[in-house]
Amino acid sequence: MSTGWTREQMAARAAQDIPDGSYVNLGIGIPELVAKFVPEGREFIYHTENGMLGMGPPPADDERDLDLMNAGKKYVTALPGASYFHHADSFSMIRGGHIDVCVLGTMQVSANGDIANWSTGAPDAIPAVGGAMDLVQGVKNIFVITQHTTRDGEPKLIEKCAYPLTGVGVVSRIFTDLAVVDITPKGFQVVELAPGIGFDEVQQKTGTAILPPT
Amino acid sequence: MSTGWTREQMAARAAQDIPDGSYVNLGIGIPELVAKFVPEGREFIYHTENGMLGMGPPPADDERDLDLMNAGKKYVTALPGASYFHHADSFSMIRGGHIDVCVLGTMQVSANGDIANWSTGAPDAIPAVGGAMDLVQGVKNIFVITQHTTRDGEPKLIEKCAYPLTGVGVVSRIFTDLAVVDITPKGFQVVELAPGIGFDEVQQKTGTAILPPT
Amino acid sequence: MINKTCPTVAEAVADIPDGATVMVGGFGASGSPIELLHALIDHGARELTVINNNTGNGEVGLAALIGNGQVRKMICSFPRSSQSKVFPKLYREGKIELEIVPQGTLAERIRVAGAGIPAFYTPTTVGTVLAEGKEVREFDGRQYVLEPWLKADFALIKCEVADRLGNLTYNKTARNFSPLMCMAATTTIVQARKLVARGGIDPESVITPGIFVNRIVEVSEPVHEDTLIAAERSYP
């Protein structure tokens, strides 16, 4: 079996589906890599929910500004044309449908677009939701980047999420190491297979029925 | 009979009851005169609902800034320490109880503190409420400055307002040409008579029972 | 490359269709986007619903748009003033509709429309005729009225400085409703007194972030409503 797309390739593939001029919010982890793969000729403006539009790449260690962080609490920079605002304005952008694309990691996605990425629901877990529930409800297009299965080989694309939901019916497209998958009225639909990956492998590693590429 | 307080004296008397450091919103008409009579040693900060704190007096004609107006659409100035903000923030100050005193004119006030100052309810009148209903609900202390009667001699302090209400039970103190009157659980209560004015005259010109000074 | 600039006010308003809901920034004369309003008169869209705090003054700007018969309904807090003649006349003749909204409720209804909040409770209007027919509910022993969001298809806005990304600053009390309307309209069209290079506005001082703006036209010497009225001008 092929290994499919790497983390970087998944991010690069997702970046291809973001139109020029989009306002984009990137989740922590693989989604952050999307910023490295902006297609030639396109410009994205990055939103970070702690209060900035126009976020730039991380600074050199000796150029850090301790008051300039992103939502993952990492030091970042501000590009020309950036703006700062308070949290209510920042989440107005999110909740009000002004952000075009949000790229998130996830634990599980269901065939109807439910997403579970904030809690395993384990009794001893400390719940921590942050801005995830606001993002999935408010942003126009919710993209998910995730390995097709867990490290233990369990499917992450399933009929119904077992973990507590972050949002109901909100995901539009999923980028895994094996395929690009859309949420359609008929459920999961493969849009594109990673090079060397066959549809049968994708179906086998998906927890429910998935439609082949048309 | 005496003539009681002039417009200027009514405004000056109202100013006496505004504590040092208050944030104050002044309605159009006689209330505007309050700004001329700030008692020695006190400082008030004026709010205008179209988006400024720290409003100063009108400019000389040749020093007008066409983008610097008050809520009455008159040209004003900005004092050092002023700030500009949008309408939602401005009315957050009002509705959120951050303004200490609002001084308003009125058509009618009732014995339980209802105020009617936005419409006569006449069938051919064009309704126009502006910020009056927000102010009376939100500002901590609603002061009213008004002649005790209409030009036709009709009482303006009455048992129940005949005109459409601006707010219910919101007025705390009334400054008329004849007296300073509080709204109490027992109704109108004269706190102070204008020089040369007798209580009997005040009662006679009031549309319902009014309690004498204690 | 993101470039929201548009060469002329005529092009900026060219796709506003008949029947559109249009927010117009400004409080009285301050902040009124006169050039965009006149372009909308030239463009000729009709049956408009217009949201503004007032109804314009004299026979220019918003008053001229109304006078030209293009407005079916006004949503505002204060439709009359010493120099407004056009609206009162049409209203008395039954030729224009009016929805009166208290000023603070108007501002917040516009803000929440931009913030994805469909409704909120406010103490304003409790016990008055303006609360009739509305849901009243008690919180912490006090009564409040439920008010819905107020959206628009387009917003016409005047600002002081803009960059090509749509970041805006305003001048003094000309700010008023404009930052809220930028949030609440599907398409926000801005006339800027000055267009600067990207990075030309301090990120700490941006009042409207570019995400809320769609089109920017530089109008470097805007006329002011009060100046036109003093000169007894009319439009067209």
Next chain:
Amino acid sequence: MINKTCPTVAEAVADIPDGATVMVGGFGASGSPIELLHALIDHGARELTVINNNTGNGEVGLAALIGNGQVRKMICSFPRSSQSKVFPKLYREGKIELEIVPQGTLAERIRVAGAGIPAFYTPTTVGTVLAEGKEVREFDGRQYVLEPWLKADFALIKCEVADRLGNLTYNKTARNFSPLMCMAATTTIVQARKLVARGGIDPESVITPGIFVNRIVEVSEPVHEDTLIAAERSYP
């Protein structure tokens, strides 16, 4: 004369009683009012309910306040992070309460508390466990959850520049929740890196107008949480 300045952080927090609800500005380390938090530790008020996006890091600032046993309950969106140890330990031991609020709902609940709006509808949490027990209502064919305002007795805020009237500016993303908390608290206490004369802040660039501020202490060289953690510092 209005003068909201206060000579020391100790005096600024001296009247915070046991059982108070205290909002603390900052998002993670940025904007955290470390000096005011340490003054509150010295002051010793207990049984506090604290509202912040997080629960502090390391053993300084908010984490130290929690570690010192002064906090009965935390209201926040994200109580754990790579460097937060104090809260998770106490929480697992059942020694501190937790109310989880999504970040945008937290921000808006604080804002509306300052704006006199007791409740609003939001799409956030619909269909999730965090909506359980809450009113859900449909507007325009979509479901929304009713959320109440969130007020506080005190707010502890860090800002960049202040004047004696309480006008404030912030530095970059250290702004975050602070302007909202200034609106929502009965008494807002601010530590400013720089105190300037009245008129020293451009009226166009004031982020928090002075009406929302009660006390200002100049702390001209504030320590930063990340710097203290890197140095493995603890407080007291």
